[in-house]
Amino acid sequence: MSDRPVRLAAAMRPLAALARRRRPAAGEGAEGAPAPVQDEAAAAVGELPPAAERLAQARSAREAELAASLTGLERCGGLLAEPRRTLLPGQCRDGNLAEVARVLRAVGIDHGLVPDRLPRHRLAIAPGDRAAVLAALSAGFAGQAVYADLLEHGRTLATVLAEQLPAAVDLWEEAAEADAEATAPAEEPGTDQAGPVWPVDRVKGVRIYRPAAIGTLLYGPDTGCDVEFWDAADSSEGAVASIDETPLGWWVPSLEATGTTTVAGRPYPVVDVFAADLPDRVTFPIDAVITWVDDTDPAWQRRRAAARERLTGTTATDGTTGDGLEGDADLRFRNRDELRYCLRSLAAHAPWIRHVFLVTDDQVPHWLATEHPGLTVVPHTELFAGAGAGPVFNSHAIESRLHLVPGLAEHFLYVNDDVFLGRPLTPEDFFLGNGLPCYFPDSRIIPPGRPGPEDDVYVAAMKNTRAALAAAVGKTYPRTLKHTPLPLRRSLLAESAERFAAELDGTVRSAFRAATDLAPITLAVHYAHATARCVEGHLYEGYFATDSAEDFDRLAELHEERWADCFCLADGELLPAPAQEAAVTDFLRSYFPVPSPFEAKA
Template identity: 25%
Template sequence: MTDSSSAARVYQRIVPRPVRAVAGNRVSPGVRRKVKGGLVRTLNRREARLHRRALRMVRKGDFASASDRRARTPDGRVGHVHQGLTVDLARRLDHDLVTSALDAADIPWFAVPALDDRRICLAVEQQDKGQVRRVLRALLEEHTGYVVSAAPVDNDTRLVPGSHVKAWKNYAKAKAIRVTWLRTEPTENLWVGEDQGIEIEFWTVNSDLSHDRLVGPRPNRVQRVVSRDALGIEIGFDRLSGYCDIDGDLGPSVTLEQFDIARLEEITFPVDAVLLWEHPGAWGEELLRASLRSLHQYAPWVDVVHVVAQAPVPEWLRADDGRLAVTSAPHGADGRLHLLTDIAEHFLVFRPGALLGRPTRPFDYFTPNGTTRPRRGMWTAAESFAPWTGHAYSATGRAVTQTFAPGPQPYTRSVLRGLAESGAAAEPSPDGQTQPRLPGAHPADGLAHHFAFAHGLADPSGETTAVVHAALPGITLQLDRLLARRDLQQLHFFGLGSDEALSHGGSRAVVGFLRRYFPVASPFEHGYPEDPGTYT
């Protein structure tokens, strides 16, 4: 458990240098090795006692993060299975596990707004570093997880369970570590944790001034030096991570008063989502279900979901949830979405087949001052002659020089209201789910976003969107790649109702992909993913 180098350091601390110099000349190497070997055995026994004590303390704790069962990841690591797993739930479980263990060991800590807000960062004092290792190693023995050095970055222990001694071989030099738990849901199609985890920084005490200060080992979003006796306060998770729900159920964490500062990219206004429902039937309902689940999983900050139904509403849609509003509307309602009852000023539009593929922030679609950040598409010669570009030029007097991608797009009521007052209207768009090829930019998107850009109300961005037609030859391979990588923020599927896709199995392949990519039910539907009735 304790290597010879640790024993050598202890030997140097307890034996004065003059004595070591004399011993080096007069004591044989064999005797010196025997003394150091005795130190190694003594330190091993002491560390084992401390580990057993930390393990007993951890086992006495009441951890609500216990999983239903355990599973193996494709690379052989141990994961935990949870019903209804979401990215936000995993973040909360990780935070509660670590903070409960630190509290049980009476180790003071506080949350730090890290530069990378995918992860929650905690700070402890450098003097508690030894105790932190013991209590976390005990915790990782009870709840199997993994630990790596975050500063300096060293991931060579990522495959070694954190309960093993060799998982901590880089701990002595680490200024910050990352503890992760891999989590999945019962179908084991969705794995969460690899890009998250809890980072723990070791802050040093500086006593050069009249009052002690704590100095952080690396930059954060606020400051690296704080007073050691600063007041502790509660802080919402949305201040620590832009991927969290502003009004969510995560509850607060604890930080110092100096850190309760809004992020530069923080969005404080509510954002709704609008889902257009047009296609009754099995594949159409699956597209609607997947859009709802992608919002639940990857955009927990969305306030109210509005389903604009242009077809009979599916029976499984749960309309009794306060966050869901269902409105019947005729076809071509894109330009009148600002007239929806109680819709927020800012909202995302999901046309059939539009999905979120990984965690998002409100800042990915809006700026703090309220302007939109629509996603740009590929500008081609054919796109420059599309009818919507002429309407956009007539409405603004400015030539169109960019197009906009499929997938979820941000809107504001004020832009749609301004378009309506100007008399500009986009021509009807062909149904992208029944066409034999991929469509260009949606006319309503092109007109609205160009109008907003011309009036300084939009700042187009370039995040990649995966656009797939269900009739694509070899679509199974493409879907398997998307499922394995899960690295694209936006997805959009077209052509599920086309004759080619229905006759050659492309629609069936996309439906199977969606069930695997989004296995966790949203609160907007009856049933659960394990219930066969969910897919009837």
């Protein structure tokens, strides 16, 4: 049995060191040695409470027995895990639900799904059934590397093997009750007990999961199924949620579950009161649109050179500003195979996406499963038919035509191929239940005033966009948008394209980004906000420049902590392109090790 690491810090350090060598600190000569890169110190571990220590010892001893008797297990992140190659996190989460439900059905214990804002499965257990559930889970997972987190309100008390239930619960609660009695202040004479006192650390639920390891990735408690032991209501009617609030509050009149819902093709009972169509729940289809280019394609290179020659009289592609084509800089088109991992991130963390539309300049990566029913490749020529525009190498021009993608749903996410989902998200992270999209303003402020020679094409286009919107709606939007998947409505893009047709006309026909452009997506989003058709949302977003030593250190932290809902890996020019590509590829391959269904089988 191997012990598999779950960190990538060491993988990112060589490039971070390279970046430091190329960026001397202030006052340091070009030949100055970079600061040494220190290994992270081991985290300090405090003393465990006696009950937790006893549970940890019992778990460790039993893990050793299981490791000796079961084949194919690996130790990963302190857990015995099954090595897998193609398991997506949603599939693991659904699998844990299926296993728990199977055990409960086998012994006839009533249970019902509770909807949750987070991407997780919650099963409600009626008051009085806790002991039976613990015994069933212990028997149902005996001899298996299946774990149970002991849950209290807002925290995890301990982690044991599922087969060690209910003895582990008894041990924990007896110790907690004894501790509470020993530390309780003495009562004054004549005071009465107001009511029953539960142990401080009463186990109110368990999270059941079968760990799986894919490369450096571990599926553990984050994919578990929460089994919640609901409390009896004081009124003796209904039940009270024991751990987390539900969409209808803490109390429900009944936990009867006569209806069903389907998860991954399997029917499950759902608590009747939650079968209602709640207003914040997204039930409409959501697609994804990704724009992509392969700058290594010889045919594309010839088209780009021809377009450049028409505008400047030269086929040079140095990307400098002196020829008036700053928008033709090579870094705008560099393909580092990000598309593969962008699709993997959608498959892993947004399995609710109905269909993916890939917009390209008559290009298809060799590894793409173009026959997949959930994928459509849309060539530029289809979007620009009748527009009077030649081949375009301008993302602004392409964005002005996205509403023309055939078959596109009304609600969709627009995703650049260097933007990735970092952890599981829900449709409600991007849209309200009534269909309104969220928008995510950045902290960056575009300087006031008209475009000037000091502005690059990005800033100039944002200034033009801001001026066009202010003239139309009387509001000035100083901020740009974050580098996130952008939730959009097709009808709103079409309306914006019509409303600002004159202002966008030059952008549509501009072969390369130019200082006269508008940014169509920013325009449409701010237009929607100004007309009360979108609302501000929030995502934990990371932006990383791949030529920055500091950002490569932050990427190692991201890989370990997985704190970002989404993140962008922006190309830069301060490190050699091959070095950036190698580091980016290593990072993405480790962060997203599971192939998406859009990749052709080797």
